[in-house]
Amino acid sequence: MSTRILFVCLGNICRSPAAENILRHLTHELDCAEQFEIDSAGTAGWHTGKSPDSRMSATLVERNIAVTGAARQFSTDDFDTFDLILTMDDDNYAGVTFEDKKGQFSDKVKKFTSFCTEHQHAQVPDPYYGGQEGFELVANMLEDGCREIIRQYAITS
Ligand code: 4NP
Numbered sequence: 755m756s757t758r759i760l761f762v763c764l765g766n767i768c769r770s771p772a773a774e775n776i777l778r779h780l781t782h783e784l785d786c787a788e789q790f791e792i793d794s795a796g797t798a799g800w801h802t803g804k805s806p807d808s809r810m811s812a813t814l815v816e817r818n819i820a821v822t823g824a825a826r827q828f829s830t831d832d833f834d835t836f837d838l839i840l841t842m843d844d845d846n847y848a849g850v851t852f853e854d855k856k857g858q859f860s861d862k863v864k865k866f867t868s869f870c871t872e873h874q875h876a877q878v879p880d881p882y883y884g885g886q887e888g889f890e891l892v893a894n895m896l897e898d899g900c901r902e903i904i905r906q907y908a909i910t911s
Contacts, residue, residue: 757907758791760836761866762846766796766825769842769878769892771806772814773866776893777900779819786908793836797849799827810881813889833859838907840866843877869899869906 759777761770774794781787804825805811811821830853832839839862841847850863866878873895881888 756789756791757838758836759793759838759840759903759907760828760832761792761794761840761842762797762828762850763794763842763878764796764798764846764880765801765882766794766798766827767801767804767807768810768881768889769896770794770796771821771823771825772810772892773840773842773896773900774823775806775814775819775821776896777903780897780900780904781908784904784908786904786910789908794823795826795828795832797828797846801825802827807882809886809889810892813886813893817893828853833862837862839863840869840903842866843880866899867895869902870895871902872898 761773763770771794774792778792781790802825806821806823814821828850833854839850841850847865854860867876878892878895879888881892
């Protein structure tokens with residue numbers, strides 16, 4: 755049985771695809787890739803079909819992390835498909851929980867930053883309108899939280 759994890763941000767071109775690719779990279783590095791199914795989505799559909807933002811991709815490629823993916827919008831079907839839905843900021847959290855009309859899936863929806871062990875920020879800041887330092891901070895926070903996700907969900911022998 756694998757743990758199915760969906761990362762959610764606003765546009766699905768910066769933070770959540772970066773989280774998806776970083777977690778996938780780490781699960782391969784730590785030899786537990788078969789234990790996870792990983793995807794990402796945006797609460798908005800503006801960038802549907804687009805590859806991850808070139809600045810976000812370059813930040814990960816610099817860290818030897820391969821980047822793949824095409825943006826898609828979050829769907830209520832995702833509540834059934836995934837075990838964990840991890841949102842990047844408070845707006846994404848509100849956007850996802852708003853779709854959970856009966857509150858049936860509240861145990862699955864968590865803030866990504868609740869997995870960060872080294873970074874104290876309450877949200878993963880939106881890097882879209884900022885400079886390179888924002889993309890580096892996002893990548894550092896995501897790596898921190900993704901390592902903790904593996905510590906919590908991977909079964910080690
Ligand atoms: P993301 O970043 O939510 O991390 O993918 C953004 C991408 C696009 C926009 C905003 C944030 N936008 O305004 O188009």
